Amino acid sequence: xxxxxxxxxxxxxxxxxxxxxxxxxxxxxxxxxxxxxxxxxxxxxxxxxxxxxxxxxxxxxxxxxxxxxxxxxxxxxxxxxxxxxxxxxxxxxxxxxxxxxxxxxxxxxxxxxxxxxxxxxxxxxxxxxxxxxxxxxxxxxxxxxxxxxxxxxxxxxxxxxxxxxxxxxxxxxxxxxxxxxxxxxxxxxxxxxxxxxxxxxxxxxxxxxxxxxxxxxxxxxxxxxxxxxxxxxxxxxxxxxxxxxxxxxxxxxxxxxxxxxxxxxxxxxxxxxxxxxxxxxxxxxxxxxxxxxxxxxxxxxxxxxxxxxxxxxxxxxxxxxxxxxxxxxxxxxxxxxxxxxxxxxxxxxxxxxxxxxxxxxxxxxxxxxxxxxxxxxxxxxxxxxxxxxxxxxxxxxxxxxxxxxxxxxxxxxxxxxxxxxxxxxxxxxxxxxxxxxxxxxxxxxxxxxxxxxxxxxxxxxxxxxxxxxxxxxxxxxxxxxxxxxxxxxxxxxxxxxxxxxxxxxxxxxxxxxxxxxxxxxx
Numbered sequence: 001x002x003x004x005x006x007x008x009x010x011x012x013x014x015x016x017x018x019x020x021x022x023x024x025x026x027x028x029x030x031x032x033x034x035x036x037x038x039x040x041x042x043x044x045x046x047x048x049x050x051x052x053x054x055x056x057x058x059x060x061x062x063x064x065x066x067x068x069x070x071x072x073x074x075x076x077x078x079x080x081x082x083x084x085x086x087x088x089x090x091x092x093x094x095x096x097x098x099x100x101x102x103x104x105x106x107x108x109x110x111x112x113x114x115x116x117x118x119x120x121x122x123x124x125x126x127x128x129x130x131x132x133x134x135x136x137x138x139x140x141x142x143x144x145x146x147x148x149x150x151x152x153x154x155x156x157x158x159x160x161x162x163x164x165x166x167x168x169x170x171x172x173x174x175x176x177x178x179x180x181x182x183x184x185x186x187x188x189x190x191x192x193x194x195x196x197x198x199x200x201x202x203x204x205x206x207x208x209x210x211x212x213x214x215x216x217x218x219x220x221x222x223x224x225x226x227x228x229x230x231x232x233x234x235x236x237x238x239x240x241x242x243x244x245x246x247x248x249x250x251x252x253x254x255x256x257x258x259x260x261x262x263x264x265x266x267x268x269x270x271x272x273x274x275x276x277x278x279x280x281x282x283x284x285x286x287x288x289x290x291x292x293x294x295x296x297x298x299x300x301x302x303x304x305x306x307x308x309x310x311x312x313x314x315x316x317x318x319x320x321x322x323x324x325x326x327x328x329x330x331x332x333x334x335x336x337x338x339x340x341x342x343x344x345x346x347x348x349x350x351x352x353x354x355x356x357x358x359x360x361x362x363x364x365x366x367x368x369x370x371x372x373x374x375x376x377x378x379x380x381x382x383x384x385x386x387x388x389x390x391x392x393x394x395x396x397x398x399x400x401x402x403x404x405x406x407x408x409x410x411x412x413x414x415x416x417x418x419x420x421x422x423x424x425x426x427x428x429x430x431x432x433x434x435x436x437x438x439x440x441x442x443x444x445x446x447x448x449x450x451x452x453x454x455x456x457x458x459x460x461x462x463x464x465x466x467x468x469x470x471x472x473x474x475x476x477x478x479x480x481x482x483x484x485x486x487x488x489x490x491x492x493x494x495x496x497x498x499x500x501x502x503x504x505x506x507x508x509x510x511x512x513x514x515x516x517x518x519x520x521x522x
Contacts, residue, residue: 338403
């Protein structure tokens with residue numbers, strides 16, 4: 001092999017075909033532990049929505065909300081839960097996750113993905129313990145902030161970890177384990193809330209305290225995890241990186257993949273300021289698509305607000321507390337089904353197909369929900385059985401299509417399009433933007449629902465139209481493209497090629513590589 005060459009093109013492409021390896025037990029362990037990070041995030045998403053609907057919890061911490069809820073027990077009222085401190089209980093976690101992501105980026109880059117995953121587990125353990133024992137709002141919010149730190153570290157490191165440890169041909173499926181465990185976490189939380197709601201007056205403490213279980217598993221598992229070869233190469237531990245690559249791939253013939261790793265890492269090491277580097281023209285498509293648009297759109301689809309507040313939405317529609325948690329279990333199951341569909345087809349049908357199909361389905365569902373609510377609700381009427389069923393079906397159709405599109409792909413696509421030199425920084429911005437929009441929407445949704453009433457669902461439908469157009473016009477298909485070769489996609493794209501070609505560094509790099517290749521052959 002020549003000493004470099006203009007590899008981004010021909011050489012690397014040839015090399016990717018030489019990658020060898022089978023699925024080893026070691027690799028499976030790495031996937032299982034890595035994905036526990038997702039289950040923590042999911043458990044928490046499902047948990048907060050159920051706990052904030054429990055009467056015992058409201059009585060203890062939010063008596064005014066509890067009284068308002070009792071006064072409107074059987075009516076449909078959009079404003080039942082509009083309380084900024086109650087929403088702060090949910091969103092403080094996301095604000096903390098947002099802040100901690102930057103610290104996590106440094107740890108992930110300097111000390112490895114595994115250290116970040118373990119730090120996240122410790123923080124999560126402490127937060128759950130404080131929450132379960134909380135006696136006042138201050139303790140509740142402090143616990144939530146620690147949970148947020150845990151999630152910031154986990155969400156920064158886990159998708160990277162899974163992307164890097166997976167063989168390219170199944171990278172999509174492996175990376176989506178993160179989404180699958182997230183949605184399984186949501187479902188588990190929904191089921192637990194359904195039962196703990198019946199344990200008066202301390203059921204909610206059990207719900208909050210059980211989050212220590214995945215945290216302990218993640219920490220113990222993390223102790224046995226291998227660090228990713230990419231990360232070891234980045235830290236200059238080449239022999240160890242090679243040993244782990246052989247172990248994870250189950251073969252000694254890893255030359256091609258190892259060469260690619262070293263090369264990508266040399267390029268990455270030359271970058272002193274990864275965040276500043278993201279602003280260069282050659283990284284513009286990744287910055288706009290991966291770091292800004294997709295994570296923001298993932299939240300603006302309105303999915304998380306439906307998840308957070310599903311019990312509250314169903315209760316506002318006049319279903320009782322138990323019925324609301326029960327319908328939550330249904331929407332949680334839809335997410336799991338969606339994630340399984342996505343794992344099965346994302347590497348075959350491609351990312352674009354799933355985004356576009358789901359967009360259509362989501363827009364239709366939102367319009368159905370809006371129409372039913374507009375005709376029926378807000379006059380204090382209770383809603384008929386048939387209409388309530390239609391609403392639940394529409395919400396399920398929305399949730400399942402999100403579950404095979406924006407849910408998993410919102411994490412997968414960003415994690416696969418960044419080059420190694422900016423990957424850790426890029427992933428931080430992804431988590432940051434995601435958490436910022438999650439927190440902002442969590443903080444505003446109930447108030448918006450109270451003022452805009454059914455119009456909020458039309459607003460989401462409009463946003464999904466914009467998101468789908470963005471995907472159709474600007475995202476090239478990334479299925480089965482090795483991470484090291486993503487840069488070619490932008491050079492061929494009708495729009496991005498004009499921007500990427502303006503980068504002075506790129507032309508210089510190509511010339512240098514050309515010289516190196518000639519030297520290598522000589």
